[in-house]
Amino acid sequence: MSGLxxxxxxxxxxxxxDEQLFVLEQEILRLEEDKNSPEIIQTIFRVAHTLKGSSAxxxxxxxxxxxxxxxxxxxxxxxxxxxxxxAVVNVLFRCLDHLGALKKQIxxxxxxxxxxxxxxxxLHQFEHQNAAAEQEKSQExxxxxxxxxxxxxxxxxxxxxFQIWICEVHFNEECEMRVARGLIIQNNLNDIxxxxxxxxxxxxxxxxxxxxxxxxxxAEGGAxxxxxxxxxxxxxxxxQISPFPVVKPLAAVPVEEPAxxxxxxxxxxxxxxxxxxxxxxxxQTIRVDVERLENLMNLVGxxxxxxxxxxxxxxxxxxxxxxxxxxxxxxxxxxxxxxxIGELQESVMKTRMxxxxxxxxxxxRMVRDLSQTLDKEINLIIEGKETELDxxxxxxxxxxxxxxxxxxxxxxxxxxxxxxxxxxxxxxxIRVTAxxxxxxxVITVEDDGAGIDAEKxxxxxxxxELITAQQAENMKESELVQLVFLPGFSTxxxxxxxSGRGVGMDIVRSHIEKLNGIIDxxxxxxxxxxFTIKLPLxxxxxxxxxxxxxxxxxxxxxxxVIEIMRLPHTEIDxxxxxxxVKVRDKxxxxxxxxxxxxxxxxxxxxxxxxxxxxxxxxxxxxxVVDELIGNQEIVVKSMGSYIGKLDGVSGATILGDGSVAxxxxxxxxxxxxxxxxxLLSAExxx
Amino acid sequence: MEGxxxxxxxxxxxxxxxxxxxxxxxxxxxxQKITEVPNSKVFLEGVTNLRGKIVPIISLRKKFIMKExxxxxxxxxxVVNHRDGIVGxxxxxVRQVTRFLDIxxxxxxxxxxxxxxxxxxxxxxxxLVSILNIEQVLGQ
Numbered sequence: 160m161s162g163l164x165x166x167x168x169x170x171x172x173x174x175x176x177d178e179q180l181f182v183l184e185q186e187i188l189r190l191e192e193d194k195n196s197p198e199i200i201q202t203i204f205r206v207a208h209t210l211k212g213s214s215a216x217x218x219x220x221x222x223x224x225x226x227x228x229x230x231x232x233x234x235x236x237x238x239x240x241x242x243x244x245x246a247v248v249n250v251l252f253r254c255l256d257h258l259g260a261l262k263k264q265i266x267x268x269x270x271x272x273x274x275x276x277x278x279x280x281x282l283h284q285f286e287h288q289n290a291a292a293e294q295e296k297s298q299e300x301x302x303x304x305x306x307x308x309x310x311x312x313x314x315x316x317x318x319x320x321f322q323i324w325i326c327e328v329h330f331n332e333e334c335e336m337r338v339a340r341g342l343i344i345q346n347n348l349n350d351i352x353x354x355x356x357x358x359x360x361x362x363x364x365x366x367x368x369x370x371x372x373x374x375x376x377x378a379e380g381g382a383x384x385x386x387x388x389x390x391x392x393x394x395x396x397x398x399q400i401s402p403f404p405v406v407k408p409l410a411a412v413p414v415e416e417p418a419x420x421x422x423x424x425x426x427x428x429x430x431x432x433x434x435x436x437x438x439x440x441x442x443q444t445i446r447v448d449v450e451r452l453e454n455l456m457n458l459v460g461x462x463x464x465x466x467x468x469x470x471x472x473x474x475x476x477x478x479x480x481x482x483x484x485x486x487x488x489x490x491x492x493x494x495x496x497x498x499x500i501g502e503l504q505e506s507v508m509k510t511r512m513x514x515x516x517x518x519x520x521x522x523x524r525m526v527r528d529l530s531q532t533l534d535k536e537i538n539l540i541i542e543g544k545e546t547e548l549d550x551x552x553x554x555x556x557x558x559x560x561x562x563x564x565x566x567x568x569x570x571x572x573x574x575x576x577x578x579x580x581x582x583x584x585x586x587x588x589i590r591v592t593a594x595x596x597x598x599x600x601v602i603t604v605e606d607d608g609a610g611i612d613a614e615k616x617x618x619x620x621x622x623x624e625l626i627t628a629q630q631a632e633n634m635k636e637s638e639l640v641q642l643v644f645l646p647g648f649s650t651x652x653x654x655x656x657x658s659g660r661g662v663g664m665d666i667v668r669s670h671i672e673k674l675n676g677i678i679d680x681x682x683x684x685x686x687x688x689x690f691t692i693k694l695p696l697x698x699x700x701x702x703x704x705x706x707x708x709x710x711x712x713x714x715x716x717x718x719x720v721i722e723i724m725r726l727p728h729t730e731i732d733x734x735x736x737x738x739x740v741k742v743r744d745k746x747x748x749x750x751x752x753x754x755x756x757x758x759x760x761x762x763x764x765x766x767x768x769x770x771x772x773x774x775x776x777x778x779x780x781x782x783v784v785d786e787l788i789g790n791q792e793i794v795v796k797s798m799g800s801y802i803g804k805l806d807g808v809s810g811a812t813i814l815g816d817g818s819v820a821x822x823x824x825x826x827x828x829x830x831x832x833x834x835x836x837x838l839l840s841a842e843x844x845x
Numbered sequence: 846m847e848g849x850x851x852x853x854x855x856x857x858x859x860x861x862x863x864x865x866x867x868x869x870x871x872x873x874x875x876x877q878k879i880t881e882v883p884n885s886k887v888f889l890e891g892v893t894n895l896r897g898k899i900v901p902i903i904s905l906r907k908k909f910i911m912k913e914x915x916x917x918x919x920x921x922x923x924v925v926n927h928r929d930g931i932v933g934x935x936x937x938x939v940r941q942v943t944r945f946l947d948i949x950x951x952x953x954x955x956x957x958x959x960x961x962x963x964x965x966x967x968x969x970x971x972x973l974v975s976i977l978n979i980e981q982v983l984g985q
Binding site: 460461464711755756757758796797798799800801802805806807808811813817818819820821831 | 878880881882883884885886889891892893894897898899900901927928929930932983
């Protein structure tokens with residue numbers, strides 16, 4: 160402790176709070192699903208306790224107070240003095256939000272002073288309510304409370320052919336020493352069978368509270384035998400004996416199952432290891448300053464470049480001194496180095512990679528809150544949580560994804576009545592998936608809602624003068640749907656605070672463009688909508704397609720390249736002065752980047768043109784290039800502030816021969832060539 | 846005179862001689878391959894690779910609206926510090942390192958160029974040399 164200064168302590172504290180709040184959110188969500196799991200409550204309690212401890216140590220009283228109050232309530236739940244219901248879950252969520260806000264405040268201001276009176280009052284209310292509930296509970300226990308049975312014992316008893324009975328013994332009012340009487344009965348019962356459980360427990364301090372005792376007994380004899388044993392005890396007013404309800408299936412199915420069914424308070428056996436596993440996972444990571452990783456990445460980038468250079472020099476020497484053994488050796492060394500560097504690069508990349516889980520885990524809470532606000536039932540399915548991608552990509556993709564999901568809930572999924580009428584399950588489904596596809600990650604957001612009505616889109620776009628009537632006339636349905644990505648577009652009639660401010664999809668698009676990604680939308684009326692986003696795995700090193708314009712080499716990010724083709728001049732059409740090419744029924748405008756870059760168009764005599772079809776978000780464009788060189792890993796380097804932002808160029812990279820090649824930014828190319836907005840290939844009749 | 850202690854690097858551009866304060870110079874390299882950057886500043890020659898760093902290169906001839914001439918063996922790139930980065934300036938040649946006996950403020954026009962490009966005129970035994978104001982030379 161003494162070796163750490165306050166700043167370091169603070170960093171540890173904040174990191175811990177982060178971790179704990181994450182666990183808290185996950186557990187509360189789970190609690191909502193399974194309200195009776197003692198393990199979940201236990202975990203939440205532990206989190207509150209840990210937070211209380213560390214915030215007290217750091218002197219953050221407000222946080223300490225809040226977690227203390229939480230602890231009180233959770234403790235009651237833990238001891239089954241109150242039950243978990245919807246209201247409790249909501250308050251726990253609110254506590255979580257408050258804790259999050261406190262943490263932020265601590266982070267920025269170094270102290271926390273927020274007013275938590277309201278939330279504390281709510282927690283207090285629960286405690287008081289539960290004082291009443293406690294009474295109820297004890298009565299409930301008298302009349303028909305539950306008993307905890309050891310499944311092992313149950314199983315054994317059943318295997319030995321015993322019947323399980325529940326014997327409820329009521330004492331008369333005057334009975335004294337009830338605990339002792341109970342113990343006598345227990346002994347007697349043990350003579351003819353085996354007492355598996357007793358409720359309430361027979362300890363002396365519960366004397367006055369006991370009005371009746373319930374025994375779970377495994378015995379060979381029938382109800383009558385048991386009754387006669389108990390009836391022999393003094394002060395017994397009444398005896399009720401009933402068979403334990405799940406005895407029959409016990410023989411057939413694993414014993415844990417019925418035991419759980421009988422006593423819901425028991426937790427599914429598998430829940431615990433899972434929770435522990437999550438905690439363990441958190442414990443196994445170390446925190447590294449992002450800057451150090453960036454630096455490491457830069458150094459590896461240098462190595463990648465040098466390695467390519469060595470390989471090239473080796474090849475030249477190989478040509479020159481074909482017979483020399485040393486050159487052979489150089490080649491071997493060079494090959495080995497490139498393998499090692501390749502692996503090094505991959506490992507360093509991996510350290511920057513995070514499972515998208517981090518981001519996806521935010522969704523259940525959001526969907527829950529939203530569906531409550533909108534009063535829609537939503538089933539959120541998340542797949543591919545473990546898919547890894549660069550942390551910068553994860554940071555950037557968060558907002559667009561949240562937006563898409565919000566849209567899906569708000570506009571996509573219909574309300575319950577409508578769904579019922581159209582014969583769909585009332586509960587809407589939203590599926591968010593992620594998976595790798597070659598060097599890209601593909602994320603989809605899918606809903607089973609109403610779908611996007613192309614006609615409505617058209618009308619709306621016309622009304623907002625985003626397209627002309629003539630353009631609209633010529634557009635296919637699939638093209639109309641793409642209009643949702645236009646700036647200023649929104650079909651929602653009313654603007655809610657959830658979505659529909661008319662900026663949404665535009666923002667989604669611009670974020671994805673920024674990441675060199677591609678977005679596609681597929682929709683079918685009445686069945687739902689799917690958004691597919693394709694992103695590069697990382698922004699620091701990417702696979703680039705090297706091309707030549709005039710005599711200069713440029714790199715195109717592979718993630719933006721849709722396809723490469725070679726076409727004879729005769730295949731090129733001209734519509735209204737715009738050169739276009741038809742690819743599988745889709746009209747794609749052709750662009751000579753030479754013009755925009757003030758380079759001479761090549762006068763090659765060849766009959767064929769090399770065309771690289773590139774995409775940015777939903778747009779497609781064909782670039783005419785003079786030469787295709789090939790693809791290779793390129794390290795993205797900034798051009799620095801002196802040159803500043805250039806249209807069509809996103810950065811530079813260093814090629815194998817040490818020269819610099821500019822990396823083309825496809826989004827910028829669209830801007831540069833004026834094919835940005837009007838050309839959703841809309842202007843062009845098909 | 847505080848200017849007397851400062852060292853300057855004298856460069857050649859056509860028949861003219863200019864001086865850079867040595868404290869502003871990062872390094873001086875020989876000509877190497879420069880990649881053109883489209884649609885950028887007029888006097889920007891392109892970018893080059895300096896030990897893994899992308900360095901913008903400008904042409905002082907273009908900046909001073911002089912006729913471009915073929916690069917010779919003596920052509921050099923003077924890499925100077927500029928804000929957080931470095932920028933290379935192509936010159937016809939690098940002469941020497943010198944100290945000035947006296948520095949006079951620059952006139953409104955110096956050798957036919959706007960006076961704001963210059964910090965002053967230094968005089969040494971070999972004559973007068975205009976001292977470049979790097980901030981202004983690299984600016985618009």
